[in-house]
Amino acid sequence: MGIIIWGSAIAVGIILLVIFGDKLSDKIIDVARKAGVSPLVISLVIISFATTLPEITTSALASFEGAEGIALGNALGSIFANIALILGLASLVRPLKAGEGAYENSLVMLLSLGLAMLLSVDGVLSRLDGAILLIAYGVYLRWLYRRHFRPGRERARRRERATPLDYALLLIYGGLMVVGARMVVFGGKNIAEVLGVPEYVIGATIVAIGTSLPEMTNALYGAVRERGSISVGNIIGANIMNALVVLGIASLIRPLPTEASTLTVLLVLLAMIPMIVSLKRSQGLGKDIGGYFLLLYALYLYLLFSGAKL
Structure with missing residues (x-):
């Protein structure tokens, strides 16, 4: 009976992801058109918040319950998976054209990780550090609004306006x-436990990939429907949110000892830097860099299974 229930949960979950991933992709374009901003900006903020809720919730609860390592590892691990696994798959499906704004915001993504690492050099992300990270995200939102939102310019070209219902949807x-x-x-997770799969394998595969399914579904839909700005924008926004909001909230709840492996940070940088260079050169991500990302993620899995501390 348990296997049937758990299998049904997987089936229903996938159906929800497929149906509402399609609806979400369409609604992003609709709201962006009405609001006078690009789909990239909508993806950077609103959609990134929605799809990052699993990470926010997981790290906040882990910090509250005293599992600080999970809170920190969840944020860094999600940043890496978002780029190496999700954008790797999406750009192999179809090369992603993201536009000029993606490069600028990818630099913010790198700076966000840099700020989090700088604040943690003393061995802990304190409550003060958490507040600084959240303030930094507020500053980023203000910059994003001033940089990309031009209501006066767009009003003459559009008759409709985005409504609260549009944003609610x-x-x-x-x-x-x-x-x-x-x-x-x-x-x-339950099926894997019944089959006797080790817990660390469950966390690194089923749980890690499962919590990233909203981002993955949205990115793949963006690729299939030639909306690269949605795919890339959502991942960049989610990574900025992981570095500033997820870690900020978790460290406000309880100071986080920063025992993250240097290897983890190195892997994240090995994914981020080529991504930024590609966005600068071609305003997008091609199949070559998608293949590189997936090889990098395969290396991560190899290190994981070989017992390396990540």
């Missing part, structure tokens, strides 16, 4: 994708 669709992802994780 974005969050609802994103939330339903999160529900779908949690169902997949729930079912997969």
